[in-house]
Structure formats: C-alpha cells, structure tokens
Amino acid sequence: MSLKAFVERLRSGAPPEFPQDANSLQFAQSLDSQDSIRHLRDEFILPTKASLKKRALDGTIPGKQGKQASYTHTHTHTLSLSISGSGDDEQGIYFVGNSLGAQPKAVREYVHAQLETWASVGVNGHFTDMAASPLVQWQDMAEDCANKSADLVGASPSEIVYMGTLTVNLHMLMASFYRPDDRRHKVILEWKPFPSDHYAIESQIVWHGRDPAQSMVKIEPDQGYVISTEKVLATIDAHADSTALLLLPGIQYYSGQFFDIPRITAYAKERGIVVGWDLAHAAGNVELKLHDWDVDFACWCTYKYINAGPGATAGAFVHERHGKVEYSGDGDTEAPTYRPRLAGWYGGDKRVRFNMANTFVPTPGAAGFQASNPSALDLAAVSAALSVFNKTSMRELRSKALVLTAYAEHLLDQINAEAGTPFFTIITPRDPARRGTQLSILLREGLLDGIAEALERNGVMCDKRKPDVLRVAPVPLYSRFEDVWRFMQILRGALGL
Template identity: 65%
Template sequence: MSSIAERLRAGSDPKFPENANTVEYAENLDANDSLCQLRDQFVLPTKASIRKKALDGRSPSSVEHTKTGTACSGELKTNGANGHPKDVSAANEDSDQAIYFVGNSLGAQPKAVREYVDAQLETWASVGVGGHFTDMEDSPLVAWQDMAEDCAKKSADLVGASPSEIVIMNTLTANLHLMMASFYRPTEKRHKVILEWRPFPSDHYVIESQIQWHGLDPKKSMVQIQPDENFYLSTEKILATIDENADETAMVLLPGIQYYSGQLLDIPTITKHAQDRGIVVGWDLAHAAGNVELKLHDWNVDWACWCTYKYICAGPGSIAGAFVHERHGAVEYSTGFEAPRFRHRLSGWYGDDKSGRFNMDNKFKPTPGAGGFQLSNPSAIDLASLSAALSVFAQTNMHDLRSKSLVLTAYAQHLLDSIISDSDGEPPFRIITPRDPRERGTQLSVLVREELMDAVSKALVDSGVVCDKRKPGVIRVAPVALYCTFKDVYTFMKIFRKALGA
C-alpha cells in the first residue's frame, strides 16, 4: 500500500490491478494497513444503533482489531458502554457495522472520551474548584487551568505549528469573528475581503457582518471567486482575482478544503501571493485539520481557525482551535512604556498572562503567542473530550494518516469510475472533487442525477450507510483513515451501484 501512496503523493496514477473490484483485494489492502488497529479506538455506529429512537443505556458493541503479522482481524466483544453481554441474536445484529462515511461532518466517537470525561467529572466532584490547579494522580488530564495549553501542544502536528501559535477556545464561528476583529482593519482604500463562491454559511455571515460592523457595504466589499462548470477553483483564477483587486483588498479568507466540492486549495502559494501584495490571509480549516498535512508556520499563514468535531473527532459542537503566526503574537516590553505593546484584539481574562491572571488588577498583559487571544475560562468537559480525541492522533502522525487517506480515496474513485464505465447511456453521476489526489482530502463529492437522488439516498440509509447530502444533489463520501477500511469502501460501492440500478 505504501507504493500506491507514494505514487499518489506525486500525482501519478495509482495503477490498481484488474482484481481491484473484488472483496478479496479490499481485504488484502486492509491486511497490509499499518494503521488498522486505530479503528479499535472508536465506537462506531451499527445498523442496529443508527435506528435507535430512545436511550437504553447501551452503546454499540465494539469490534476488536488485533494485529497479527500484517493482518487485522475482528472479533465481537461485549457491549461497549457497560461491558454486559447481550443475547446472541441482539449481539449479532448490533455487531453488523454501519458504514460511517460522514467524518467530514461529525467524526466517530473515540473510546477514550468516556474515560477522559469521567476523569474530569471525578475531579470536579472530589476537589471542586481545586481542579483548576491540581494535577490528579492516575488521571489522563492535567489541571483545568492548563488543559487548553495541553491540547494546543497535542495539536501541533495536526496543523504544522508550534504550540505557542495555537489556542484552543470557543467554537469555529466565534473564532472567525475574533480573528477578523483583530486582522480585518479596513481603510477607505483597502476594504475588500476576497472569499470563495460558495462559502459555508457561517463564513459568509461572519464576513458580511464584519464588513457591516465597519459601516461598509458587503456588495462593494465582498469579492467572490467563481468556479468553472465543474465546481473547480483553479489556483490561477484565485491569484488573478487577488491581482485584480489587490489595491483595494484588506483580507483574503478562504477554506483549506471547499466543503461542497472537497477541493484542497494551494494554501502556501495563495498565501504568499496575497501577502506579497500587502494583504492579510486567513484560512478556515474546518475540513482540513486532522484530514490533510498542514504547515501553517512554514507557510507563513497570518491566521487560521478550525473546528474539532469533524476529522479530529472531539464530539458535536466541540471546542475549536485557532492559529496566530508568532509574528502577530509577540508581546513587547520597552523601557518607558507602562503597558506592553501587542497586536490589538478583543481581550478577555484568560488571555492575560497566567502569572498574574488572578491578581484582578485590570492591567492586561497578554500571554505571548496565540494564547493571548483567549477570552474566557474554557469548558473543562469540552477540553477533556478533545484531549481524548487527540490521544488517538498521538498514536500516529499526519503523514501516515494522509498516506492511508490518499489510497482510500483513490480506491473509492477507482470503484466509482468502474460504475460509470459499466453504465449505459447518460452516466448516473459525476465526481466533482478534483481527480488529482494532491487537490483533495478524504472526501469525494458525487453529483447524482436529480431524478435518482431520492431513491439513492433512501437505499443508502436502508443499507446502514451513514453519509451526508448537500443540495443540489451531492453525496459526500468520506472514508476517514482513522477508522474506515478498504472493505468499507468496497461494500459502500456495492450498495451504491445497486441503488443506482447500474
């Protein structure tokens, strides 16, 4: 599998063999997957559990994957929630795994979350407010006051930054607002924000309202880059749009990965091009963090934000992250100045330097780095969940995860191409995600013919497939490397082919 990944990293044809459309081939890829054991770190939905309408004190049963040579094998265990075995018929039904291809919307639950959240709850119950400052023995967590900083350290590999350039706080949209409040400083001449054609609604609302906050007209200050007929945003067009508006542009704010098409943008090239023209560059990495390799510091990105509930698997609405390049996070103390000098931002007491945070003297001395942008005491429960998710990432690295995801996605594309080639007449769908593996993450957006969409969606649900739909007509297929298998991809394609009537 490593040789396939290397070809994909170079943008070459993966060259799948003639027997690639068989379950035996998919199982062989799984047998040679060095990351297969990570699947056992998650509680994955089953065909039974996704039909639940009421709580019953049980979570889906676990499938334990043990490493034997180069093969991972599965064995039914007892109930994942409380350890009590159920009757055989229920166990057989519950162990029939659903296909969870929606990590681009909400990642699967790491088993560690229960342990980490329980540790936080026990600490709170046992020592109360002392949990802010107490490192409890035999706990997977640090003191509450240090948890955000600890999670920042554990996130360094995910985004390619030093821990001091990362702050864990709030949620994605709130952080976008905070970053724009500091970095979007429009003037009479430079006031425009360049964005994509179809930003996620939150991004659009943030940009629009920030422009209005400054008393400007969004119709004059928002510049949207339009894709071609295949929903593709070429780097050349993005750079040309920057050039056309350079003298009037204050900020470029783009997604690392476009949520609808799944296209991965050329972050370093776009960043440098805009900055060379005096433009601040921010990135929404909601669909990129934990998905593709990022090097935010080396790419000289000004700032970025991401959520942690998609590929990072920290739970629905979980606490988010932000990156501020070290040059923007500097705090300078000079003789003759009573207060430090630093980049203006909307400030709060948890951004104050920890050494004097509890002095209550109302003299703001920001923590150097991204931590100085923090506002409030962050939720310890949210941080416990994120810390648990990051403990899974600590067992691997983004290079290896990216290598596996490249092959998973290429295999999915190969099987989709086979369905198209076998169809008579007009193809039942087309893939709008770029074919070049270097221009996508772990997602293929499949645009289904309108008259087929409802029937296909129903068939997927009935067959225990969990993936999402985005209007008009796109099914987003996301086999996440942490917990999805090549056999999952093969099985999905069998179901999809049958649903299409192909």
C-alpha cells in the same frame, strides 16, 4: 501492487493504476492487511446497523452481541458499559466524518476523569494535577491540547489555541486582523463558502460601516465547482491595492477541493494582504504547515475529522509574529504592547491573571487571543480525540487517505462505465493532491433521495447535500478498504446494477 507502492505513486503525482481484480473483496482485504495503522479503528465506537435504528436511550453502546464491555485504560478508570446486541450487530459504514467524526473510546475515560475531578475537589480542579488522570489541571487544558496539535496543523504549540467555536473564532480573529480603511477594505472569499463564513465576513464588513456589495469579492469557478489557483491569483491581482483580507477555506466543503494554501498565501502576502484560512474540513484531514507557509491566522472546528464531538471547542492559529508581547522598559511597571484584539480575562498571562488587575497583560502567542474560561468538559473530549492522533502522524494518515480516496474514485468510475449513461459526476478534483478525504458525487436529477434511503437501510452513513450531491468521506483513522468496497456494492444495488 502493494499498498506502499500505491502511496508512493500517489505522492509522486502518478496515477495509482489499480489491477483488474480491484473490484473484489479479496483485493480490498489485501490492502487492509498491509495497513500499518489499521489498529486505530479499534480506538473508535462505530454505529451498528442496529444502533442506527435506536430512538430511545437504553444504557447500551454499539458493540458485540450479548457481551459486557469493560474498558480498562492505561489509567485507573475502568468503565463497565453494557454493549448492545442483536442479529443486526454488524458495524455500519461511517463515511460521514466530514460532518461529524466517529466517537473515540477515549472520550468516555477523559470526560469521566473531568467529572470525577469536579466531584472530588471542586474548584481546586483548576489548579490540581490529579494522579492517575489523563487530564492536566483545568487551567492548563487548552495549552495541553495545543501541545498535542503541533503535527496536526504544522505549528508550534504557542501558535495554537483552543477556544470558542469556529464561527466565534473567525469573528474574534477578524476583529484583530480585518482593519479596513479607505484604501484597503475588501475581503476576498469564494463564491459559495459554508454559510457561516459568509455571514461572519458580511457582518464584519457591516460592523465597520461598509457596504458588502463594495467590500466582498467573491471568486467564482471558471466552470463546474472547482476554483483554479490561477483564478484565485488573478482575483488577488485585480483587487490587490484595495484588499485588506483574503479568507478562504483550506478545503471547500461542497466540492472537496483542497486549495493550494502555500502558493496562494505567499502571493497575497507579497501584495500586502492579510491571509486567513478556515480549516474546518482540512484540520485532521490533510497535512498542514501553517507556520512555514507564513499564514497570518486560521480557524478550525474539532468535530469533523478530529472527532471531538458535536459542537466541541474549536482551534485557532496565530502566527508567532502576531502573538508577541513586548515591553519598552521594566516589565513589572510598563504596560505591554501587542497586536490589538478583543481581550478577555483568560487571554491574560497566567503569571498575573489572578492579580485581578485592570491592565491587560496577554499571554504571549495565540493563547493571548482567548477571552473566556474554556469549558473543561469540552476540552476533555478534545484532549481525548487528540490523543488518538498522537498515536500516528498526519503523514501516515494522509498516505492512507490518498489510496482510500483513489480506490473509491476507481470503483465509482467502474460503476459509471458499466452504466453506459453515467449515473453521476465526481465534482471533487481528480488530482489527489488537490483534494482531501472526500469525494462529492453529483447524481443525475431525482436519484438522491432513493439512494440515500437505500444507503441508510444498509447501515451506511454519508452526507447528502440537496439537490443532488452525496459527500463520501472514508476517514483513514477508522475506515477500511473493505468498507469502500462494501459501500460500492450497496450503491450498485441502489442504482439497479
């Protein structure tokens, strides 16, 4: 079966039906040869077995042995970088993009462009478009990143803003969208969110003078780790009249479950509930249509599947109806009306921002929710990472990811079948439509540390979550089917097969 046929089957909801020779290097390489976006791997610098052992900086980056790398880009910047080389120069297997994405080569070019601009023209970088630069003037960089993100999250650029970091943005948007009163004060969340989400929600409730024990509604799974859509809808029904906000993850970080965002959003909004989503593990991973799904707000980080670097500037979505700025009379003399928010100078309309007036006039759209001047250095990295996404589409990435993840699942099932007594359970949903590019493997007790050590020794990076879970994420931008096959051979060895 061709790669295209696998994609069509998985998108239609049918099982992939891998052939008997699927557990072979030749089969994996045949799928790679049909991959229309395989060239995107060359856009990234992946750690090697040698570089993973590095414990001191030496001016080298991972690459081919004994060569000098001269990365000449489409702009005039040429970066000459020493490439590390050793007998252990083989690229590692990077299956940890759900924690930190691999480094795009473009980041060095974009960051160096920002540094050269700063060194050359100083403060004028805020207002100067530099020829031969991949960057726009600094004050427009967040807007430029929003323009590059329309396909990423399924929204118009005016509904997207890059600012702050994920948890800060959750607080900023909950300050606007969580408005509890005596009737509606509850927040519906999941039982085991990423800790920062729990902290943010709990502290917002306390900030409003309420008791988290009374105002936090936690949805628990019926069994295992997956929360069914029906359980979410039943919880909404049980608390509809007293709930102010529903805030769930698009993809649950631990299990990898992809929630049914459109169905849950519509159901909650029909009952008068504001709906927000934490898309930290969904943005850049799965296809999203935030505008069409009528989501009120959403937040995401950019250092996982978007690959902008650790702690990079995060993104946020605000539906266009909430970003309106309206005037009752003459716009030059009347104060505008707009959705309440925690306001700051950089959320002010650029047309009047430098008037330095004390009347806040927000930028229409999501950009009006900014508070501070965003870091141009951070936005340079975000812009570079988004430039790689602009060479493909989320549909192409999702299509490849469906098959990559199904192939990994198939080979894992073979390992358990050969073992007789299973070594592990896959706790990520079996339905490809209900998961992203991640399989969470719950190992038998006591196996995690030994397996993690063997993987690391063989140049494999994936995420371990104690006590017994491995999270494996073959990201389609830079992962190959061959990587999946090789990972399984290393795992087999670690399990003694």
